[in-house]
Amino acid sequence: MTTSSNALGTPSGGVRVRFAPSPTGYLHVGGARTALFNWFFARRQGGVMILRVEDTDVERNRPELVEGILDGLRWLGIDWDEGPYFQSERLDLHRAAAEKLAASGAAYFCDCPPEKYAGGDAVEETDDARKEAGPRRVTRCACRTGKPALTAQNAAIRFRVPLGTTTKFDDAVFGPREVANEEIEDFVLLRSPKEGQTHGAPTYQLSVVVDDIDMRITHVIRGSDHISNTPKQALLYRAMGAAPPIFAHVPLILGPDRTRLSKRHGATSVGSYRDEGFLPEAFRNFLALLGWSPGEDAQFLRTSEIVSRFSLEGVSRTNGVFDRAKLEWYNTEYLQKLPIGDLLPAVQSELERAGLWQPEWAGAKREWFSKTVDLLRPRTRLLPDFSTWARAFFSDSFDYDPKAREKFWKDERLGAMLGKLADGLAALSDWNHDACDHALRELAATEEVKAGLLINGTRVAIVGQAVAPPLFDTMVALGQERVVSRLRRAVEAFGAR
């Protein structure tokens, strides 16, 4: 592939983006959105999406979490063209880069105790401690001028920040940035070797830059918590003689209390939303519009529409609050408005999960299945509703909801009427909406009760729920045989209630 350059000196030939999670936890909604924005951008630009696992933190790393993160991405419908690469398998490349920087004088060896370097006295990482510590200047340690005895075997490698100048970079979302180099500490590139080790481990700052250069990343789209680190990385690009990518920092997602979203806000992992039964596309739509806008009034955007409209210019600069109620609205919106064919597979897997699925619903009774799902969906909010609330549509084994019985099986006369209704319906030669309607209303007239009494009581009898689709549509969906037998069964249940 050939790459050309535009006026900004940035590669314009092929867009290459990456999502780089670190396996220190599950895939949370913030990470999911970052992944999504990268993916939207890559697909919009016809570019390449790369997945890179940033597992350079040996202490906090949990390799077993990687598969869960990948599952989360797959559920979200995010696919990648390269990777997953693992930084832990690229350590030699990172070390070599650090040593090369040290050899060229762009970095230096340092054997100061970490805490000491951090600003004179050891400072606890708490707000109070910081306050008491007072103003903390960026200090340069004595090692900066060189200690001949130090090597990568006995010291860390720090970047030598060039003083007396500023570092600039352009952010596609936040605009041009510039910071005085005096504000940037001589950050560590390669940690000092641990006891018994011959090599130190590369730090995040080093690894990202080395890998982003090596993987020819053109656009770094990530959370805005990284914006303060970016000058360091810009410095590294220059020191390594590489052109920096375009940076695009996306705002953070906050909890209802406006603090950064975390576990204590409840469900923050993508997996928990999958398990609750949200539709991936609804989740995508919701997340896309949290921190991005197409610039026009649009709430319901299919994924293809988002992709075709996505641009970095539409990304917001303000942190946004994760609004669960809106997510739920999106889900019901998708449950109701999706072309039925797009919804069926999701319902099928839900029924499979619940052990209710019958293969014939994908075969001979496919039409029935489609119609039934279509009948049920206006009243569903989450996928599991199909196997719980609507269970009676897919199984003969269902219970009468106690609340439904209490509400609609009050009238003593109902038991006998349900039996008469069963007889009446059993005698019908045509089974359709109007025939059922007439049969029921006729009985109500004969018995001198309001049709509503019989309708509500019958609903509980045939589906066990107080809430269901319109009764006669429900009867048609269930079929004559089932309705009649369920009514007869209900007569007994009614007497024993």
Next chain:
RNA sequence: GGCGCUAUGGUGCAACGGUUAGCACGUGGCCCUUUCAAGGCCAAAAUGCGGGUUCGAUUCCCGCUAGCGCUACCA
């Protein structure tokens, strides 16, 4: 504490010097109705504060305040 970013109804976005400040979620009410949803209609609800610039500021500039981020040999 230092450095930085941000600031439109409760929430997410729109208006990118001139609008009765728009849309959606949520909330409240009404209609519809065989349950419950859906749907339709209506309502309440915002430019953080203070200075500028300008004929005119939500919009541009400065200060304040608030929130958030960074301030690790975490990522």
